[in-house]
Amino acid sequence: MSLAVEPTARPAAVDEGDPRRSWAAVFALARFEARDLLRYVPVLSMFAIYLAYTVWRMWSDYGTDGYPALQDADRATQSGPVMLVGVALFVCVNRAALRSRRRGTDRQFDVLVMEPWRRTVGHLLSVVPFVVVTALVVLADFTSQALRPGAIGHGSPAELAVGPLYVLLCGALGLLLARLVPTTFVAPVAVIVLFVFDAVLSTGQGSAQWSRWLSPVVTETSSDTLPSDLIGRPAAWHALYLTGLILLAAVAAILVAGGRTLPLKAGLAGALALTLAGAVGQAGGVSPELAAARERASGNPRLPCVQREGSTYCAFPEWTGRVDDWAGVVNRVRSLAGGTTAERPLVVRQRVEARYGLDGNAAISPSTTPGQASVGTHWGGNRVPEFAVGVAAVLVAGDESKGGELCDGRVVTLMWLALGSDAHPMATLRNVRLDDSVSGSAIALAPTDPVSMSAAQTDVVRALLGRPRAQVTASVKRHWSRLTAPGVTTAEVARVLGTEVPKGAKDCAEE
Secondary structure, eight states, X not given: OOOOOOOOOOOOXXXXXXXXXXXXXXXXXXXXXXXXXXXXXXXXXXHHHHHHHHHXXXXXXXXXXXXXBHHHHHHHTTSTHHHHHHHHHHHHHHHHHXXXXXXXXXXXXXTSSSOHHHHHHHHHHTTHHHHHHHHHHHHHXXXXXXXXXXXXXXOOHHHHHHHHHHHHHHHHHHHHHHHHSOOTTHHHHHHHHHHHHHHHHHTOOGGGGGGGGGSSSOOOOOOOOOOGGGOOOOHHHHHHHHHHHHHHHHHHHHHHTTXXXXXXXXXXXXXXXXXXXXXXXXXXXXXXXXXXXXXXXXXXOOOOEEEETTEEEEOOGGGGXXXXXXXXXXXXXXXXXXXXXXXOOOEEEEOOOOTTTTSOOOXXXXXXXXXXXXXXXXXXXTHHHHHXXXXXXXXXXXXXXXXXXXXSTHHHHHHHHHHTTOSSHHHHXXXXXXXXXXXXXXXXXXXXXXXEEOHHHHHHHHHHHTSOHHHHHHHHHHTHHHHTSXXXXXXXXXXXXXXXXXXXXXXXXXX
């Protein structure tokens, strides 16, 4: 009796039957792999940190100013924990794709009806839920800033897309690395190499500045806020570039896994063309038109102006809604002045230094125009008392350039005007000084040149702020001409206002 053993035929691929069933299996695999990725500690912890950081940003003041500019808020969604999320997915997707090799089950996969390239597609799709969550977090973060009272400017959809695109790119690169080099220890090494490469790209300056846009996320070193039309970042081209990179990595991973169909090869060529188009488009640099616009904005641009209680306020279009806040500070400072100064009309002009774009933090030069006070693009927090110091300098010295040069007793009068009507004058005095102190010599910040305060002047100001406001205000108004006379000493100001003369009170004119 003989036993005939027929060879086991390899199961036919599912797509030779019903294509819908084959893709249903791919989606089922994607759901399984997405759930499995959540069990990886790096992915879970990085997403927890990302969510906690975003919630904290949504419920706390925006930076030190409290009034966000949306052209800065969109870029803020690209940095921070979202980059850690991308790195975690890079490593964990790579590890998940190599699970069968680590566990020695590759041979069992050979008898399955799902081809290797379809399993690769399933791994790619497993990253999509994390990209969707990232997009929702970015949208919630930006929306919370846009709904804040006093928010100004315009956000860019292309800038907001960078965070989710970065996460998707990291997942696709991790999978491509698994298909090219099927060894688990390579992924951590690749992270280090990519970070070093990214750091090298980010150092591009001058004619080589285009190289930094080859990095997935391009951050700016400047803390200045510019009008939206002066920023000049090629955000749309960069989003196109990232999209091309994602498609390039994804299609390449599928091809390496055995997908040799003509549409995939055509897709690889199309992804490469898309990447090159984005890379070339974002490498254009600053156009002559934008450079000219920045030059005009940094000089003496024609701005729309409005009148408020005798004073003129000129601002860039995005900031016109902030005029009432500026007028409130001007009226508060001017109400403490005496003589005709209390009725003197001022011109408050918003000024920016835009010639260097977002690559510098150049200070605004003081104006030499009599009766003109400068205001920047930031507002809220310490920017409010700094603006009050600038307005007081114009009222006391005549213009900003002379206000920054004061070193005699007029500094006491200036600081009283800036702080005398403040709700918390001592705390504001501490905040407006560079060293956060209320004693000794220090520099009081202003929108343009700061004001230098000696130790004796600080003592007199502190004493005035501790006395009844109405009493000091009446005394300042009564002796206004004497308190603002050039060369008046700090000791004389102290005696006129009825405070103790500090020991060793000596001004620069007396040295």
